[in-house]
Amino acid sequence: MSKLNHIVILTGAGISAESGIDTFRSEGGLWEQYPIEQVATPEGFAADPALVHNFYNMRRAALKTVKPNAAHIALAKLEKGLHARGGSLTIITQNVDNLHEQGGAENVIHMHGILTSLLCQFCGHRWESHEDTSPNDSCIACQRRSGPRPDIVWFGEMPYELDRIDQVMSQADLFVSIGTSGAVYPAAGLVSEARRRGTKTLELNLEESQGSYLFDESRLGKAGDIVPKWVAEVLAA
Structure with a gap:
């Protein structure tokens, strides 16, 4: 895997489900x-x-x-690792829980709000x-x-921080979607935006999503298993 410095990750319900949400x-x-x-x-x-x-x-x-699981903790480790080498990780989450923060992540955008x-x-x-x-x-x-x-953010309301999301997407080397169904917009449209910009794309999900065909690569399995493995690959590159 080539060295990546600026990664944007979209997370959905699948990453928190393993914590019992x-x-x-x-x-x-x-x-x-x-x-x-x-x-x-x-x-x-x-x-x-x-x-x-x-x-x-x-x-x-x-x-x-509930507590953060191995996937949440691995993403916090990735954030620290990228920062140490001058890079960045931005987590855009559709989830309204605070498990990313509990797991140690700091740069989190809650586009649908937080409990x-x-x-x-x-x-x-x-x-x-x-x-x-x-x-x-x-x-x-x-x-x-x-x-x-x-x-x-309720149905019929505008998601939060769309301008900031657009900014970080424009700077990304890689866009990753973790635990999402690919059914809820505008989040589901981020992979298409990444492709338009020429950004590499990766899906980590329990099963194929509605938008799996849009990703350069798709890895299937439990987030608690496949996310830490992928993080280790990125940090070792």
């Missing part, structure tokens, strides 16, 4: 337990904020019971929070009651 698309997953219209849309929040707060309270509580953050729907202020929330809470900035909502 319930995924929306799995059989018996959250999509089946709660209609997305109720808990993952602005309209659902407006109709029943208590239901939405309770749903994300459960997800936040579940997050406290450990709240957003005031009135003034736009964001702040870190690991506690339960309710419709009776007030924003810590503007003090308006019922201002806080989960800092999550």
Whole structure:
């Protein structure tokens, strides 16, 4: 493997599933337990904020019971290794958990938001929070009651930091997709963007995704197995 200095990685639910995070698309997953219209849309929040707060309270509580797996830890090792030789790693994640950070990674873009953050729907202020929330809470900035909502990108809303994502994609030697279905846009379109720029592409996934044919190389297996192996190859190059 040739030496790589600037790598951009997109991660999806597959990398966190091995840590025990319930995924929306799995059989018996959250999509089946709660209609997305109720808990993952602005309209659902407006109709029943208590239901939405309770749903994300459960997800936040579940997050406290899981740990980063070998794939998360390997990516943090890769970040440090690339930095030591003057390179960089940017992780763009569709996941709303903080397992990348728990595993030691620092340069993480949460394009769909994160469970450990709240957003005031009135003034736009964001702040870190690991506690339960309710419709009776007030924003810590503007003090308006019922201002806080989960800092999550719901259906119909624009993903975060698209300009920054475009910038790091333009500088990448390699684009890697880990544990994604290739079904959710705009994240699913990043491989096509990488190809347009002439960037090498690699997929690491449990099984072939909808966009596997777009990648220069595809390696299949559990993230906890194949990601550390690939990281070792990159750092040894």
